[in-house]
Amino acid sequence: MKPFDIAAFEVGADLQKRLGFARIYSTAKDISISQRSSGAHMPTIVSSMDPGALITAAREPEVIGIMPQGPEPSRKAIEKAAEYGKTIFIPVGGFTETGTAQRQLILRSMRKTFFAAHSLKARACIISLAASKNQLLSAGQLKGIANLISTQQGRPAILENRIT
Amino acid sequence: METSEPVDTRSQATARAIADALSAEMGKTGFLKANPKIVLSVGESSFIIRVNRGSQDDLVLASAFVKNISGRPLSLYTVGVSGTIRKLLDTARSLHILQQNWP
Numbered sequence: 001m002k003p004f005d006i007a008a009f010e011v012g013a014d015l016q017k018r019l020g021f022a023r024i025y026s027t028a029k030d031i032s033i034s035q036r037s038s039g040a041h042m043p044t045i046v047s048s049m050d051p052g053a054l055i056t057a058a059r060e061p062e063v064i065g066i067m068p069q070g071p072e073p074s075r076k077a078i079e080k081a082a083e084y085g086k087t088i089f090i091p092v093g094g095f096t097e098t099g100t101a102q103r104q105l106i107l108r109s110m111r112k113t114f115f116a117a118h119s120l121k122a123r124a125c126i127i128s129l130a131a132s133k134n135q136l137l138s139a140g141q142l143k144g145i146a147n148l149i150s151t152q153q154g155r156p157a158i159l160e161n162r163i164t
Numbered sequence: 165m166e167t168s169e170p171v172d173t174r175s176q177a178t179a180r181a182i183a184d185a186l187s188a189e190m191g192k193t194g195f196l197k198a199n200p201k202i203v204l205s206v207g208e209s210s211f212i213i214r215v216n217r218g219s220q221d222d223l224v225l226a227s228a229f230v231k232n233i234s235g236r237p238l239s240l241y242t243v244g245v246s247g248t249i250r251k252l253l254d255t256a257r258s259l260h261i262l263q264q265n266w267p
């Protein structure tokens with residue numbers, strides 16, 4: 001099954017195919033990303049550092065997932081997301097553009113989020129959330145970064161990139 | 165592989181710049197182990213890069229972090245991975261990167 005991705009702009013169908021994705025959703029058209037659920041009529045991902053906002057959002061039907069921000073993800077928010085069947089989204093597009101020193105810190109934070117989701121049996125999904133063509137990644141590259149995040153001390157890589 | 169903007173992938177200067185960018189991400193030892201080399205230019209911004217067996221995953225991962233080639237904002241996408249050039253050319257044809265009558 002081909003994976004999906006989410007980008008902050010509209011990616012042409014040809015490029016989507018060449019990158020190896022079944023579909024690259026656009027935040028301009030298909031999915032909205034906001035700091036709190038707003039009763040929007042399109043699928044929403046709530047991105048916030050505030051665990052309370054994430055917990056509230058996890059209950060909303062139009063919210064398909066949450067994107068915990070900050071160096072320490074809230075386990076409570078991830079637990080609630082798992083309870084309501086929401087997905088934990090981990091954006092990596094910006095990560096690929098950072099300097100070497102910054103990368104270690106961001107990778108550590110992404111790993112904490114991923115392993116918290118894994119231990120709480122929440123679905124984790126790695127997306128590029130590319131703001132420009134330069135931040136776009138192919139399916140193979142996204143899988144490589146997923147392996148980088150999820151492999152630790154010999155643990156197998158787990159990638160699940162389905163959007164329902 | 166494909167670049168995000170059209171470049172002349174047949175030029176030696178471009179090939180060297182791509183190699184430098186990959187070397188910066190893979191590290192000198194990783195680059196030596198993988199020994200990547202552009203073997204064929206197949207389109208406006210696409211090329212086939214050969215790498216030592218076992219290092220293809222490292223190359224794919226390193227290419228994700230290449231965002232700048234010779235001071236120009238450019239990123240690399242991996243379109244396909246295969247053990248044979250023929251299979252990669254078939255993939256390029258099916259994705260319309262390569263013309264159907266390309267030898």
